[in-house]
Amino acid sequence: MQAIEISHPGGPEVLRPAQRPMPQPGPGEVLIKVAASGVNRPDVFQRMGNYAPPPGASDLPGLEVAGELVGGDFSTHNPFGLKLGDAVCALLAGGGYAEYAVAPLGQCLPTPHGLNLVEAASLPENYxxxxxxxxxxxxxxxxxxxxxxxxxxxxxxxxxxxxxxxxxxxxxxxxxxxxxxxxxxxxxxxxxxxxxxxxxxxxxxxxxxxxxxxxxxxxxxxxxxxxxxxxxxxxxxxxxxxxxxxxxxxxxxxxxxxxxxxxxxxxxSTLRPRPIPFKAAIACKLHEHVWPLFAAQRLRPVIHEVLPAAEAARAHALMESSTHIGKIVLRW
CATH class of the missing domain: 3.40.50.720 (NAD(P)-binding Rossmann-like Domain)
Structure with missing residues (x-):
C-alpha cells in the first residue's frame, strides 16, 4: 500500500511517500480502506521527533481516518453494529497516513448522517x-x-x-x-x-x-x-x-x-496513550450526544483545505504556519 512515512526527525520535507505492507488486524481490530486522513498538531510533533508513538502502534503518523471497513474482527464490543462495507471514521494511535489502516473496533464510529468521508475524517481526534x-x-x-x-x-x-x-x-x-x-x-x-x-x-x-x-x-x-x-x-x-x-x-x-x-x-490530559476501553467509552458518548447534532445540522465540519496525500509535507507546513482556520485533511 501507499503510505506517508517520516524518513527522519525534521521539518515538513522529511515526510515522503513509501510502500508499506498492508497492516493486519488482530483480535478486536478492523481494517479500513482509507479515503481521507485528518492532520493534527501531534503529527507535527511526531515528525519533529518529540512525540513517539505508544508501544505497539504504527510508526506512520496519523491519528484519524475515514473510509470503508474491509476486514477484521466484529465479534466483540460492537455497540454500533458495524459490518463489512460500512463507512466509518476512526481514532487511531498511529498509522493514519496510509491507504489502509487498522483500528480497534471500539474506536470506530459510523460516519455522521449527511457527511462525506473527507468531512468525517476531520472529526475523531478533535471530538x-x-x-x-x-x-x-x-x-x-x-x-x-x-x-x-x-x-x-x-x-x-x-x-x-x-x-x-x-x-x-x-x-x-x-x-x-x-x-x-x-x-x-x-x-x-x-x-x-x-x-x-x-x-x-x-x-x-x-x-x-x-x-x-x-x-x-x-x-x-x-x-x-x-x-x-x-x-x-x-x-x-x-x-x-x-x-x-x-x-x-x-x-x-x-x-x-x-x-x-x-x-x-x-x-x-493526553489522549493517545490512553487504553482502548477508555477511548471506546468516549466513542459511545459521542454517538449518543454529538452525532445527532450533525444529523440535525447543528454541528458542521470546519475544513480549511483538502490536499492530496502525496502533499502531506505541504499540509504540515500549512499547519505550522498557523494561518489555517479549522482542519487540514489529506485525501487518498
Missing amino acids: FTVWSNVFDRGQLGHRDNGSPESLLVQGGSSGIGVTAIQLAHALGHPVFATAGNDEKCRACEALGARAINYRTENFVERIKAWTDALGVDVILDMVAGDYVAREIDALADDGRLVVIATLGGNHATVDAHKVMRHRLSITG
Missing part, C-alpha cells in the same frame, strides 16, 4: 479530545440555579478550537475564544463564540467585562506557559482549567493562594 477534556475532565455543565456554565477556548480557530466552540454552543453554553487576528476572531464568532484578539486585547479583562467580573467556569488551554497565571485570574469561583497542549511552554507559575481562595481545579 474525542474535546468531549474527554471539556465535558468529562472539565465537567462543563450547569450551575446550581440551572444556568449553563461558560467556556473559554484558547486558540479558537484551530481544529480543536472550532470543535470546542461549536459543541459547547450547540449544547447551550456561553463560549468565549481567543485567536491571533481579526479574521480568525470573525470565524470564531460565526461559530457561536465571543472572540478576543490576543495580540491586541487582554483576554482576562475582556472575560471579566463580559461576565460581570465573575469569570468563566471552564478554560480549555492549548498554550500553558505564562498563560496559566492569567487563566487563573480569568476563572470563576470553582472554575476548572484543563491543559491539553503546551505550545507556550511546559512551565508555569501558579498563585496557590488564588487557587485555594477561589476553589480552582487545574487538570490536563
Whole structure:
C-alpha cells in the first residue's frame, strides 16, 4: 500500500511517500480502506521527533481516518453494529497516513448522517479530545440555579478550537475564544463564540467585562506557559482549567493562594496513550450526544483545505504556519 512515512526527525520535507505492507488486524481490530486522513498538531510533533508513538502502534503518523471497513474482527464490543462495507471514521494511535489502516473496533464510529468521508475524517481526534477534556475532565455543565456554565477556548480557530466552540454552543453554553487576528476572531464568532484578539486585547479583562467580573467556569488551554497565571485570574469561583497542549511552554507559575481562595481545579490530559476501553467509552458518548447534532445540522465540519496525500509535507507546513482556520485533511 501507499503510505506517508517520516524518513527522519525534521521539518515538513522529511515526510515522503513509501510502500508499506498492508497492516493486519488482530483480535478486536478492523481494517479500513482509507479515503481521507485528518492532520493534527501531534503529527507535527511526531515528525519533529518529540512525540513517539505508544508501544505497539504504527510508526506512520496519523491519528484519524475515514473510509470503508474491509476486514477484521466484529465479534466483540460492537455497540454500533458495524459490518463489512460500512463507512466509518476512526481514532487511531498511529498509522493514519496510509491507504489502509487498522483500528480497534471500539474506536470506530459510523460516519455522521449527511457527511462525506473527507468531512468525517476531520472529526475523531478533535471530538474525542474535546468531549474527554471539556465535558468529562472539565465537567462543563450547569450551575446550581440551572444556568449553563461558560467556556473559554484558547486558540479558537484551530481544529480543536472550532470543535470546542461549536459543541459547547450547540449544547447551550456561553463560549468565549481567543485567536491571533481579526479574521480568525470573525470565524470564531460565526461559530457561536465571543472572540478576543490576543495580540491586541487582554483576554482576562475582556472575560471579566463580559461576565460581570465573575469569570468563566471552564478554560480549555492549548498554550500553558505564562498563560496559566492569567487563566487563573480569568476563572470563576470553582472554575476548572484543563491543559491539553503546551505550545507556550511546559512551565508555569501558579498563585496557590488564588487557587485555594477561589476553589480552582487545574487538570490536563493526553489522549493517545490512553487504553482502548477508555477511548471506546468516549466513542459511545459521542454517538449518543454529538452525532445527532450533525444529523440535525447543528454541528458542521470546519475544513480549511483538502490536499492530496502525496502533499502531506505541504499540509504540515500549512499547519505550522498557523494561518489555517479549522482542519487540514489529506485525501487518498
